Amino acid sequence: MFKYQADRLPVAIILAFSVIDFFLYFWVESTWFLATFWLAMVIPKGKICAWNHHHQHTPTFKQKGLNRLLEFFYALHTGVTTHLWMLHHVLGHHQNYLDQSKDESRWQRKCGKTMGEVEYTLNVAGTAYFRGFKVGRKFPKLQKKFLIYTVLTFIIVGALAWYKPVPALFLFILPMVCGLLLTAWATFEHHADLDTENTFEASRNNLNRFYNITTGNLGYHTAHHYRQGVHWSLLPELHEKIKDKIPDHLIKYAYL
Numbered sequence: 001m002f003k004y005q006a007d008r009l010p011v012a013i014i015l016a017f018s019v020i021d022f023f024l025y026f027w028v029e030s031t032w033f034l035a036t037f038w039l040a041m042v043i044p045k046g047k048i049c050a051w052n053h054h055h056q057h058t059p060t061f062k063q064k065g066l067n068r069l070l071e072f073f074y075a076l077h078t079g080v081t082t083h084l085w086m087l088h089h090v091l092g093h094h095q096n097y098l099d100q101s102k103d104e105s106r107w108q109r110k111c112g113k114t115m116g117e118v119e120y121t122l123n124v125a126g127t128a129y130f131r132g133f134k135v136g137r138k139f140p141k142l143q144k145k146f147l148i149y150t151v152l153t154f155i156i157v158g159a160l161a162w163y164k165p166v167p168a169l170f171l172f173i174l175p176m177v178c179g180l181l182l183t184a185w186a187t188f189e190h191h192a193d194l195d196t197e198n199t200f201e202a203s204r205n206n207l208n209r210f211y212n213i214t215t216g217n218l219g220y221h222t223a224h225h226y227r228q229g230v231h232w233s234l235l236p237e238l239h240e241k242i243k244d245k246i247p248d249h250l251i252k253y254a255y256l
Contacts, residue, residue, distance in 0.1 A: 006233035007060045010051050010216065011070065017045065018073045025160070025167045034170040045175050046182040048077045050215035053183075054232045056085040068149065075153045076172050079180035080128075082149035083142050088132035091139060094228050098197050104131045105184075107192040117188050124184035190221050199226055200245040208253045212236075222246050 002008055028034060052074040059067045071082040092104035100108035105124050107115055115123065129150070136143025157176070161168040194202050199222070206212070206219030218224070220235040223242060230238055 001061055001063070001066070003058065003060065003062055004231050004233060006231070011060060014048055014051060014077070015070075015073060017041075017048070017077065021076070021171045025164060025171050028167065031166055031170075034167055038170040038174055041175070042178055042182075045077050045179060046186075047214045048074065049080070049179055049183040049186065050218045052078045052080055053085060053089065053218070054216050056090055057228055058231050071149070072153060072156075075176070076157070077175055077179055078183060079176035079178075080183065081146070081153045083136075083146035084129065084132045084150070087135040087139065087142060087146060088128055090228065091142075092131065092135040094225065097191060097225065098199070098202055100195070104135065105187050105191070107188060108195070114193050117185070117192075120188045120192070121181055121185040124187065125180045128180060128184070194250075200242065201247055201250065203250065205239075205246065205251045206254055207251060208255055210255055222250070 002011075024034065024037065052071075055067075055070065055074065060070055061067050068082060075081045088104050096102035096104065100106045107120050109115055132146065133143065136146055157168070157172055160172055190203055194204070196202050203221040203225050205221050208219065212219045216232040217235040218232075220239040223230070223235045223238040226242060227238060
């Protein structure tokens with residue numbers, strides 16, 4: 001079922017969040033409770049964005065149907081639907097991150113100056129679907145699936161909102177918006193101000209153990225860009241092989 005056994009625990013935790021969401025949706029009416037739950041879950045659910053990212057690079061399951069189902073629940077937590085990050089991030093950003101005139105997650109303005117953190121976050125999040133669609137012009141089969149599953153996801157979310165508006169707002173709609181914004185915000189530090197053509201000098205790394213446990217080794221970012229197809233569980237090993245090529249100032253140890 002799983003391509004890598006390391007995915008079993010994180011997927012179980014993420015699906016448990018989904019079970020809790022749907023339980024609250026059907027059984028809790030208190031606006032104050034739902035609002036408090038949403039606020040309390042902003043950071044924990046924000047971490048799910050990293051796991052959705054990993055799934056786009058290396059699908060979790062051997063069966064396509066299970067991957068599509070998992071992506072639906074990822075979408076409810078992160079605001080990123082099936083194949084959006086495949087187009088925008090895997091086939092877009094990873095091919096163009098060394099060229100700010102093309103990068104789908106570009107941090108540089110047209111004038112050459114670096115965007116502010118808030119400006120970047122709003123820019124990348126606000127254009128994510130449009131830029132993903134544009135990349136899809138080169139990959140029409142993926143683009144078609146992206147459109148189909150995006151429409152299907154939003155129809156389901158719309159139905160949930162029609163049936164029970166307040167629970168849907170706090171359990172699905174706001175988490176989707178926040179997830180997309182947090183995804184964009186988290187990527188600012190990865191590359192901002194690193195204007196270079198050298199792969200080993202183009203990403204910042206965070207080797208804090210807690211950070212990497214909760215994000216699936218996303219802190220080994222140079223290794224990830226060096227070989228983006230490597231499963232998240234193998235990134236520390238790859239990092240050890242290339243760490244002598246990474247400048248010291250691109251490595252930190254922080255919880256966030």
